[in-house]
Amino acid sequence: MPYLFTCPHCHTRTEVEDEFSGQSGECVVCGREITLPDFAPGAASNRTSKAGGSGPRKRRSAAWVAAAVVMLLLVGASIIAVARIGGTTAQRLREGRARLASIKNMETIAQALNAYAADHGSYPAPAIYSRSGKPLLSWRVAILPYLGEEDLYERFNLSAAWDSGPNQMMTYQDMPSIYRHPDSQPWGTDTVYHLVTGSGTLFPKTGALGPKQVTDGATKTLLLVEARVSSTWTEPLDLDFVGTGGKINSTSGNDFGGVTEGGVCVVTVDGRGHFMPETTAPMTVNALVTPRGGEPLPDDVLD
Template sequence: MSIQFACPHCGKQTVVADQYAGQTGPCASCGAQVTVPYSGTGTIGPPTGGSKGTSPLLIILAVVVVAMLACGGLLAAIVVPAVFSARSAAQRVNSMNHLKQIGLALHNYYDTHNTFPPAVVTDKDGKPLYSGRVLLLPYIERGDLYDRFDKAKAWDSAENLAVSQTMIDTFLDPARTTGGPFRSDYVFVTGKNTILEGNSTVRFADITDGTSNTVIAIETSQGPASWAAPGEWDVDSGTLPPSNHERVRLILYADGSVRPMDHAAAQQIIRAAATRNGGEVIPF
């Protein structure tokens, strides 16, 4: 079979065998480079470096890249909040565990002394010396610090300052974003008729409202600078201090349980729940 074609440069008609289809060579008339077409009659120019139009492959690649970027943005919008939410939930669980450790320490102290510790230890003149958290040290595996602490001196005395400036993980909320490493993010609830009222001692029999209905400690982002400092929350002082958690307040009850409570609800009922013998009905 023969192929007839015309030179695009001089118009010379040429007939060649089909075995030369696709090959390039000089025109017999003008000498210009021409390429033999594969079939039929036609005109074909010299080979070029490629089409001047946009490659379909490039268009496809561009569409894929744009789609990936769009999906990436959507994925980020979904994943990032989920990551923050998961982290907040994990911090809340860890914080609740710290409060449970404090609750267990309070119960172990009670088993040893047949009374709850005072929220604040005072001297004979009623001057605050240090927090009752110092008395819990043997029950949170920090008996070494308890033994070094001079119980007859203030928390910030020369004798006690080094111990008071020791970080204790149990007293730190994992969700905390401010404050030094020695502070306590968990404070006792004090005030009239509370379990840890002043320097008094209270027994289970005195909690007539029920241990599961009576608050004994809370978490806060405004705890004392040192866990040993007597910086508790007095229910008669007014509003609750700020929390380390966005949506809930973590509360330790006298039975050792820890429950999260909506901030608005906590503000409304915690004063009633703090008294040990008020007879209030708490809408939990």
């Protein structure tokens, strides 16, 4: 049974079936929120007369067409909104999974680095050097036995450069997956897991330090970081501390991060992985790099 209803905002009168009694929605004309009254059976004054030929029917048809158009627009807008929200959520989930997977890789590498240090008294040098002091292969090759890659390690010529002869072939064919970032192509040979080298770090030119020489605390000293340093996994190239300025995800090309959205994944000397947001103060980043700087840092600096 159709009833006449007047919008309290635009004062447009339209016919409404009594089955929509008490429901809320938008006016088909002004778009503002309205609530339909409870159409009592005796409300004859509001009831539309069936007399008068096709006029009321035309008005009713026009109202329902307009309502249908509005409903379609509302449904379309809702679908677009859900798609946008769903897309953003899916992207964040993917980023979160990649971050956790990257940290897991780094913790495994840190475990190998600490095992090497336990056997040798210090961490490996950033490079395997020739007798003349030329860097030949990355520390990533030196710790292969501690990653369960003894056979691969034995096949490297430790007296030759990373890009020469058989070494180059293994560089491109036998990269351990642990050195590959989760978002990297499976056939790529670049790595984003680097040491921080230079004066005042765990890896100065005078020789790598060991965990026992870290006086600032194993939980407050960085061992391994993500960095967009262009290098294949066997190339003896890492992050030079002097050029970083303690910045994360900047556009300089020689800083921390550049890999993970919103920050950088790191691992401390104790082998625990963390995520440092890019808003971390450069002074704090620098203090975390130095193993014996004596800088005061709170216990939860990486929590």
